Amino acid sequence: MIEAYLGLLGVPRRAPSAAYLRELHRAQVTRVPYTNAEIMLGRPGTVAPGESVRRVVSGRGGYCFQLNGAFSELLRALGFTVTLHRAYVVSAPEVVDTDLNHLALLVHDLPDPANPGGRWLADAGLGDALYDPLPLVDGEHPQGPFAYTLAASPRPEAGWRLRHDPVGSFAACDIAAAPAVLDDFAGAHVHLSTSAESPFTRFLTAQRRTAAGVDILRGCTLLGIDAAGRREEHLATRERWREALAELFGLTGDDLDELWPGALAAHEEWAARRSAVAEPAA
DSSP: OHHHHHHHHTOOOOOOOHHHHHHHHHHHHHHSOEEOHHHHTTOOOOOOHHHHHHHHHTTOOBOHHHHHHHHHHHHHHTTOEEEEEEEEEESSTTOOOOSOOEEEEEEESOOBTTBTTOOEEOOSOSSSSOSSOEESOSEEEEETTEEEEEEEOSSSSSEEEEEOOTTSSSSEEEEEEEEEOGGGGHHHHHHHHHOTTSGGGTSOEEEEEOSSEEEEEETTEEEEEETTEEEEEEOOSHHHHHHHHHHHHOOOOGGGGGGHHHHHHHHHHHHHHHHHHHSOOO
């Protein structure tokens, strides 16, 4: 299965190094979609590592628990030293969330000139965020057209806060310093993948990070962000929507058609709200 995983990424087997970690991370976020498609189709699965690897290799992608769970299995199989960490994605800088909603990875013992301590935040499950693994060093870290900041977490437990670029889809992610195990995330996965209150059960999303920027599908709105700015396209037909899913995110399969009516309805509801807000008062 690991050879199939490497084949999907288009990366050969090599000895662990910081350069190899960067190569694997870039391939993972570019070729493996961050998506809740399986959740929306009623197939949330579990956080079991073997299942997550099979999902990735079969082209179905996943969200943080599955993507980083699978990526950690790949890295360990290749000889990297990896630890899992509880993490908390927040929507505003002043927020300190108490509900576990993310799995983060740290990779150890890979010093290079930019990171003599050798610890890296390797997070392939943040959707529109990291393209490269981030040196676990406080300060600003530019990556292409975006910039991220790493500092001490404001949470009561020791850890780090990753501040997203201002154009990103969330404000920050707080990462606990204490290592965790996959079972620590099972309850959070069940809630986020089945609860009607969860954003992952409400509308389809797919995201892909590239060297140039990011592609994001929400419902039937396609958003691209790069150094040239922001581009938005309404995918008005099922055919164009399916084309974008396949070409940009590698998502195929006739069962995806089940999600089109909901994506279209959500877009029409959003457009009506935006129109109402834009209309001048009588």
